[in-house]
Amino acid sequence: MVFRAPHMPRMTLRPALTALALVLGVLFAPGIGVVSGTTDAYAVTKLTHSQATSRFTSSGVGWTSSGGCSNRNVSTCTSFDQLNLPSAQGAQTLKSASGCALTITGGTETGHASGTYSHWNGYKLDFSKTTCVTNYIKGHFTYIGLRGDGAAQYQSGSGNIYADEGNHWDTTFYNCGGC
Numbered sequence: 001m002v003f004r005a006p007h008m009p010r011m012t013l014r015p016a017l018t019a020l021a022l023v024l025g026v027l028f029a030p031g032i033g034v035v036s037g038t039t040d041a042y043a044v045t046k047l048t049h050s051q052a053t054s055r056f057t058s059s060g061v062g063w064t065s066s067g068g069c070s071n072r073n074v075s076t077c078t079s080f081d082q083l084n085l086p087s088a089q090g091a092q093t094l095k096s097a098s099g100c101a102l103t104i105t106g107g108t109e110t111g112h113a114s115g116t117y118s119h120w121n122g123y124k125l126d127f128s129k130t131t132c133v134t135n136y137i138k139g140h141f142t143y144i145g146l147r148g149d150g151a152a153q154y155q156s157g158s159g160n161i162y163a164d165e166g167n168h169w170d171t172t173f174y175n176c177g178g179c
Contacts, residue, residue, distance in 0.1 A: 052080030075111030084122035089176035100132035
């Protein structure tokens with residue numbers, strides 16, 4: 001026996017399922033709900049320069065600036081303002097996994113190529129090219145061909161891409177690299 005208030009109509013199965021489908025559609029829509037399978041750019045936590053350098057210092061990741069500065073609007077500086085949290089975590093993961101000395105030479109400062117997955121938008125970091133880092137990347141990641149500018153590219157198991165730009169590694173972090 002089901003109790004129902006006299007003034008309340010009995011809900012039928014079809015309207016109940018329709019309502020449930022609408023709610024679930026909103027919850028699981030790409031980029032909106034709690035679960036998303038999209039690979040498009042999405043909102044991420046942005047770090048200040050200070051927050052990023054604190055993370056790097058705590059994990060032994062170094063950085064250098066040819067201009068000796070951190071102003072995001074000066075191309076000779078190395079800035080981490082507006083760096084995506086997964087990019088910072090990706091650098092920490094690379095340092096930890098490789099065991100190599102790791103030095104960042106480029107961050108979110110102006111002067112790099114534009115695009116969705118760019119330095120300016122917080123997805124990229126440049127690393128000094130050392131024998132240890134190069135051997136780790138070439139030995140653990142998959143060669144995926146040349147980029148349009150001729151840079152050899154290697155992709156980690158998590159999908160991040162390391163491009164050999166001659167004197168440094170230009171790295172695109174789509175995620176934290178398994179942090």
